[in-house]
Amino acid sequence: MNTPLLEVKDLQTYFFSKHETVKAVDGVSFTVNEQETFGLVGESGCGKSMTCRSILGLVKSPGRVVGGEILYKGDDLLHKSKREMQAIRGREIGMIFQEPMTALNPLLKVKDQIIDALDKSIYNTAEKRYNHALEMLKLVGIPSPESRLEEYPHQFSGGMRQRVMIAIALCSGLKLLLADEPTTALDVTIQDQVMKLINRLRDQLKMSVILITHDLGVVAQMCDRVAVMYAGQIVEMTDTRTLFHMPRHPYTYALMSSLPGAAGSSQKRLPTIEGAPPNLANLPEGCPFAPRCRFAQDICRKEKPELLPYEGDVAHLVRCHIRDGRTQFVGATAKGKQEGGAEQ
Amino acid sequence: MARLTYILKRILQMIPVLFVVIVLIFVMIRLIPGDPARLMLGETAVEADVEALREAMGLNEPYTTQFAIFFKNLLHFDFGNSLLYKTSCIDLVKERLPLTVSLTVVATLFSLLISIPLGFVAGLHKDKASDQAIRISALAAISMPTFWVGLLLMIAFSVKIRIFPAGGWGTTPLEHLQGLILPGIAQALMTAALLMRNLRNSVVDISRMDYVDFAVSKGVSTRRVRSAYIMKNSLISTITLLSTRITYMLGGSVVIETVFSLPGCGKLLVDAIFARDYAMVQCMVFIFALIVLLVSLITDIIYSFIDPRITL
Amino acid sequence: MKNKRSRRLSGGLKAAFSNRSFVIGFVITAIVVVVALFPQVFATHDPNALSPTEVLAGPSSAHFFGTDNYGRDVFSRCIWATRMDLQIGLISASIPLVVGSIIGLLAGFYGGIVDTLFMRLLDVVMAFPFTVLVIAIMAILGQGIQNMYIAIWIIGWVAFAKLVRAEVLVVKNSEYVMAARIMGFSDRRILLRHILPNTISSAIVYFTSYIVICMLTGASLSFLGLGVQPPTSEWGSLMNMGRGYINNAPWMTIFPGLFLAITGVGLSLIGDGMTDFLRTKGR
Numbered sequence: 014m015n016t017p018l019l020e021v022k023d024l025q026t027y028f029f030s031k032h033e034t035v036k037a038v039d040g041v042s043f044t045v046n047e048q049e050t051f052g053l054v055g056e057s058g059c060g061k062s063m064t065c066r067s068i069l070g071l072v073k074s075p076g077r078v079v080g081g082e083i084l085y086k087g088d089d090l091l092h093k094s095k096r097e098m099q100a101i102r103g104r105e106i107g108m109i110f111q112e113p114m115t116a117l118n119p120l121l122k123v124k125d126q127i128i129d130a131l132d133k134s135i136y137n138t139a140e141k142r143y144n145h146a147l148e149m150l151k152l153v154g155i156p157s158p159e160s161r162l163e164e165y166p167h168q169f170s171g172g173m174r175q176r177v178m179i180a181i182a183l184c185s186g187l188k189l190l191l192a193d194e195p196t197t198a199l200d201v202t203i204q205d206q207v208m209k210l211i212n213r214l215r216d217q218l219k220m221s222v223i224l225i226t227h228d229l230g231v232v233a234q235m236c237d238r239v240a241v242m243y244a245g246q247i248v249e250m251t252d253t254r255t256l257f258h259m260p261r262h263p264y265t266y267a268l269m270s271s272l273p274g275a276a277g278s279s280q281k282r283l284p285t286i287e288g289a290p291p292n293l294a295n296l297p298e299g300c301p302f303a304p305r306c307r308f309a310q311d312i313c314r315k316e317k318p319e320l321l322p323y324e325g326d327v328a329h330l331v332r333c334h335i336r337d338g339r340t341q342f343v344g345a346t347a348k349g350k351q352e353g354g355a356e357q
Numbered sequence: 358m359a360r361l362t363y364i365l366k367r368i369l370q371m372i373p374v375l376f377v378v379i380v381l382i383f384v385m386i387r388l389i390p391g392d393p394a395r396l397m398l399g400e401t402a403v404e405a406d407v408e409a410l411r412e413a414m415g416l417n418e419p420y421t422t423q424f425a426i427f428f429k430n431l432l433h434f435d436f437g438n439s440l441l442y443k444t445s446c447i448d449l450v451k452e453r454l455p456l457t458v459s460l461t462v463v464a465t466l467f468s469l470l471i472s473i474p475l476g477f478v479a480g481l482h483k484d485k486a487s488d489q490a491i492r493i494s495a496l497a498a499i500s501m502p503t504f505w506v507g508l509l510l511m512i513a514f515s516v517k518i519r520i521f522p523a524g525g526w527g528t529t530p531l532e533h534l535q536g537l538i539l540p541g542i543a544q545a546l547m548t549a550a551l552l553m554r555n556l557r558n559s560v561v562d563i564s565r566m567d568y569v570d571f572a573v574s575k576g577v578s579t580r581r582v583r584s585a586y587i588m589k590n591s592l593i594s595t596i597t598l599l600s601t602r603i604t605y606m607l608g609g610s611v612v613i614e615t616v617f618s619l620p621g622c623g624k625l626l627v628d629a630i631f632a633r634d635y636a637m638v639q640c641m642v643f644i645f646a647l648i649v650l651l652v653s654l655i656t657d658i659i660y661s662f663i664d665p666r667i668t669l
Numbered sequence: 670m671k672n673k674r675s676r677r678l679s680g681g682l683k684a685a686f687s688n689r690s691f692v693i694g695f696v697i698t699a700i701v702v703v704v705a706l707f708p709q710v711f712a713t714h715d716p717n718a719l720s721p722t723e724v725l726a727g728p729s730s731a732h733f734f735g736t737d738n739y740g741r742d743v744f745s746r747c748i749w750a751t752r753m754d755l756q757i758g759l760i761s762a763s764i765p766l767v768v769g770s771i772i773g774l775l776a777g778f779y780g781g782i783v784d785t786l787f788m789r790l791l792d793v794v795m796a797f798p799f800t801v802l803v804i805a806i807m808a809i810l811g812q813g814i815q816n817m818y819i820a821i822w823i824i825g826w827v828a829f830a831k832l833v834r835a836e837v838l839v840v841k842n843s844e845y846v847m848a849a850r851i852m853g854f855s856d857r858r859i860l861l862r863h864i865l866p867n868t869i870s871s872a873i874v875y876f877t878s879y880i881v882i883c884m885l886t887g888a889s890l891s892f893l894g895l896g897v898q899p900p901t902s903e904w905g906s907l908m909n910m911g912r913g914y915i916n917n918a919p920w921m922t923i924f925p926g927l928f929l930a931i932t933g934v935g936l937s938l939i940g941d942g943m944t945d946f947l948r949t950k951g952r
Contacts, residue, residue: 608798
């Protein structure tokens, strides 16, 4: 095993207000290897975006990273100065956002937004900068890049805007791309194109990707390894294949069955997981998923489960008290799901 | 070329508004209860004089004819003679307009000089001590009457410490400028406070936008993020407010010119109202409306330059 | 239903009173209102008592804010003027609040010709500087406080209508209004029960700052001699008198303005507090 590109250890990002503390990220640990796509999956508000923002130092007041380590190539990013972080952002680690319309400055030409992200000491003439900007638009497959460079974001379609954002994020040669729901705001056909583009660029530029999504279909298509997050914690982490074939956490299983056409799902309707995501400021005493879990037992409501290897497999971690006995809960899930469907 | 068409289009859109403004100004004088000619000349005037004035004002003609004459004259900026000054209204306005315009310009400059740095600082340091202090001063400034601020400045800097004239604007350009400083500051204060609050709030809102985070995430320097991403976008909403405030300050000249005894258009209007000099009032109202429309046209043109989303 | 509404109201009040700006503003405004209601309690002298021996005397323990050119006590005159100024603010601002909100509601809800007419009217009103338009209307109607009210009413409703119209346009297409429509509720019921409660808050916030604007405008007009006429005490007209004595009796000018500014700060703080509160509630 070679040293991982990124190693997040026990990351804690909290939001503070007068009355309460919200643990948006509560002890998250994972690693991302070179040239790997790592998926972070979960419902909105589960802390997956905040994990990414913590890596880049983009957490804003009243939020703060209160603990843990973020080791990038062995160096802790949390101990870097502002200037050092600035040199890492966009050059080593970059990020693309969910909504390409709001992530591009409406008042600047695409050309200028690419050039803003370039290292002026390397691209030291206007011509070099222009040529590189042109090169980037070509790389992400934007037709007639010469004229497009002079245009403003509102003149692009949704998919093209996402390509522009990718071009901007990648223009200084990233090692690690954080992609925060990059296709959620796009049409299905465009989604697929953008995913393929990210895959191609990952191989071409030899970088790693952390892909945040709530869509397991996207995970199946893109990721090598996956972490499923719930209420600020990782509840299950393994390689994509194992996750899809042997999901061990009830929450993962519930997500799976909400996939159309997936094993155990009804073809007719899209079941959703019953209940609402928990209030992060006021978590239940035991397992945060227990109130929505079909298999919750007394212990689940009393004790918080640990993230432990499943049957000794260190590559498959599960945070559940009743993680063994798959048949038991798989069958029960199917049954429970039907009941849930009838109630709706 | 596209911009020229856009400007022309905006001017064309203003024509109906201008027409209604003209109709209102025409109707205005006819709404006065009683006989305008009699009112203008006073109770003691001889009937023959009143009749002569009525004839001169065209009040004996049917309304349509009156309006046709009024409209035709207006196209030549001819509003007749001022009752008070016995000279052509438009000549008086021409003479006094530079003062009012310079006063508004000075006030605008002052308010921008105060509001942009402070609003930006407050917005970037949301809820910190500097933000609180700036917001409290803005609140106080918004609640103070302009003419009172003018009088206080006058007490401080013309009566106690004699560095600025207590009124008037002298004869040389330097004296003009000196005469405009205190009224300019007085005028600027409330506008500065309003602009500052607006800018502060938009800086707070814009700082939360994804494109700011994206800019940071791509390694853009803090300085560049602030200038080209936060500042530029924040100023967009501030420009709209500025244009309405310039209009407001133009109107405020009525009060502040009286305080500082400045012989400008505002003073002219007030004097005209006291003297029942209706021709003068009509002329002034028209000129003010014209300037307002011009300001909004210029605002639109500025927008077309800085905001690419405006369809030309 | 009634119970629910009163609970919502009490919840709103509770939230408002936990806002610091609102509380400070409320206290200042309450004091001003009490002064306006019972000036005789606070005034140290008869505001109209002439005292030829004490003409233009500076502030002292006998006369907190000094005396004017007739030897009248400036402090007492300011106290008695409070009622007039508050009245100006309230009377000039309430009619526009009501009329403007109704017109904005109708223009936004029905759209079409009503809305088009309103928008054109807005363009015309916006073509004049506020003060110039007020003064021009007073030129037609004549001087005096009644005509000042009318002049402010004629212009003031436009701002409220514009504000409410914009809010209605947002709410009109919201799901709950759609739902109410599908359920076949009458326009009247939808407007009063569903749209009005959700659009009026911004108009009410603007109302507090509009009272300040009206008070300042009223004081300016009285200062020019167009509004409140001399025998009546009003802060603007007091300052107009003081202006002539600015060299030797600046207190005649300083203190009435201070009263006006403090009242303005109180009302602005209430407005600010409400804005904060509504903003956090919206999020």
